[in-house]
Amino acid sequence: MNFQKRKNIILNILEERGEVTVKELADELAISEITVRRDLTVLTADGLVYRTHGGIMKVELTKTPFHFANKAAINVEEKDNICRLAAKEIQEGDIIFMDCGSTVFRLCQFIRNKKIHVITNSLPVVYELMNSSVKINLVGGEIDPERQAVHGRIAEEHIGRYKADRAFIGVDGISVKNGLSAFSEIEAGITLAMFANSAISYLLCDASKVGKDKYFQFAPLNALDVMITNKKTDDTEEIEKAGIRVLTF
Amino acid sequence: MNFQKRKNIILNILEERGEVTVKELADELAISEITVRRDLTVLTADGLVYRTHGGIMKVELTKTPFHFANKAAINVEEKDNICRLAAKEIQEGDIIFMDCGSTVFRLCQFIRNKKIHVITNSLPVVYELMNSSVKINLVGGEIDPERQAVHGRIAEEHIGRYKADRAFIGVDGISVKNGLSAFSEIEAGITLAMFANSAISYLLCDASKVGKDKYFQFAPLNALDVMITNKKTDDTEEIEKAGIRVLTF
DNA sequence: TTGTAATTGATTATTTTTGAACAAATGTAC
DNA sequence: GTACATTTGTTCAAAAATAATCAATTACAA
Incomplete structure (x- = not known):
């Protein structure tokens, strides 16, 4: 299981659920949490996911609707x-x-x-x-x-x-x-x-x-x-x- | 439950009701009041909510400044x-x-x-x-x-x-x-x-x-x-x- | 095979997050 | 105005998550 493949799986899971924790990903991909984190660092740098403490979210979910911004x-x-x-x-x-x-x-x-x-x-x-x-x-x-x-x-x-x-x-x-x-x-x-x-x-x-x-x-x-x-x-x-x-x- | 998710929920609740108290938010999010306050501090700094004593209110932004007087x-x-x-x-x-x-x-x-x-x-x-x-x-x-x-x-x-x-x-x-x-x-x-x-x-x-x-x-x-x-x-x-x-x- | 580089995992600090306790500030009732 | 209750800010400690370091494994090329 290489990074490319994991990346696809992670993005698919995220697409489905909107948010995932590091632990969940580690379990489902059968890899260690530290590897998940390393993957997420890359995905975050590419702007594909939004990193939270303990996991990730879809970027759309983090956008604040504009009627709030003042x-x-x-x-x-x-x-x-x-x-x-x-x-x-x-x-x-x-x-x-x-x-x-x-x-x-x-x-x-x-x-x-x-x-x-x-x-x-x-x-x-x-x-x-x-x-x-x-x-x-x-x-x-x-x-x-x-x-x-x-x-x-x-x-x-x-x-x-x-x-x-x-x-x-x-x-x-x-x-x-x-x-x-x-x-x-x-x-x-x-x-x-x-x-x-x-x-x-x-x-x-x-x-x-x-x-x-x-x-x-x-x-x-x-x-x-x-x-x-x-x-x-x-x-x-x-x-x-x-x-x-x-x-x- | 991370900050990002709480933020979305808080803003949604606020949108619905116009104003909310710290206590209500603490109850509904099942977190302590101090955490709610910390969240509200951030939201206030971002200009997303108007902080009151004991809670928050919606920021009023679209008052219609133009009108035909006569x-x-x-x-x-x-x-x-x-x-x-x-x-x-x-x-x-x-x-x-x-x-x-x-x-x-x-x-x-x-x-x-x-x-x-x-x-x-x-x-x-x-x-x-x-x-x-x-x-x-x-x-x-x-x-x-x-x-x-x-x-x-x-x-x-x-x-x-x-x-x-x-x-x-x-x-x-x-x-x-x-x-x-x-x-x-x-x-x-x-x-x-x-x-x-x-x-x-x-x-x-x-x-x-x-x-x-x-x-x-x-x-x-x-x-x-x-x-x-x-x-x-x-x-x-x-x-x-x-x-x-x-x-x- | 063997050496090199890249990847992964384990262990260990370090940082972040959260909640509790208490003092200070604020609002309310009288 | 004062007294009281409520809210807030501050400090500290515990827990969780993350980063850093290093060792082990794998992949790959000569």
């Missing part, structure tokens, strides 16, 4: 501090891109009274800036109800028609080695389009995301000009050394 | 009747344009459960249909805060990229002699673009606007295919004689 509510203070710094970078008359991240959203309150143009794919941003001195350009295309934002090819083309002074975006992970990464590739296209069409690219992210890599890596580190984060760490210093301007408070 | 409230019943008729015209699978008029807005409630595509420049329409079975395509461009809608050349170009089965629009005046008219020319471009790119053009308007001409005349009567209105008058009959299909109730 990231805007967490770490509000840190996010606000990051955005205060970001707002200082903005000049009167600027044209800026804002993406649909929860951190970027909190930038709204600090730019309400500026005479600038905001181009965004985020509906909450639109609503927040609606009755302010900011002129809003909304990116058109398919609505993603989960993210309350516009995504897709048409949206990216729309962005491509404008040249902005600054782009403010968020990511799920950033590292010197693998650059920018996200949980999903849906947002990556928007981010890339905004970066490509702005003079200066800003990343707004809290320190917990620095040095981390997530599922989908979509841009090298040097796509970025400035990173604004909440505190200096070894990881942020590394990024600074790589030539990115890093702002903290 | 116009939508008047003649609600008449408008609803017009829209009920309009909704009957729509087939499953249709692609339809909806403009930013207050009458057209009330069509939303009658199409929530249809499997159709809606292309619109109206933000209230977007929010109204956000969590429904309707797929939404939002027209991109400059936001007009007064109308809570997107207008301008870019918006018209966006509309031009799609071909729809039906277009539902409103006007401020319609007459056989001068065709369609509006108080302002801003909306006229959108209307014309939607008409040009749909197989059948519907006008939703109450009888008070029929036979009237307003400031800006932007299209001949024959740009229209169907007019849906609340009652037959001499003016509506005239329009019917001019070759427009007129629906009333």
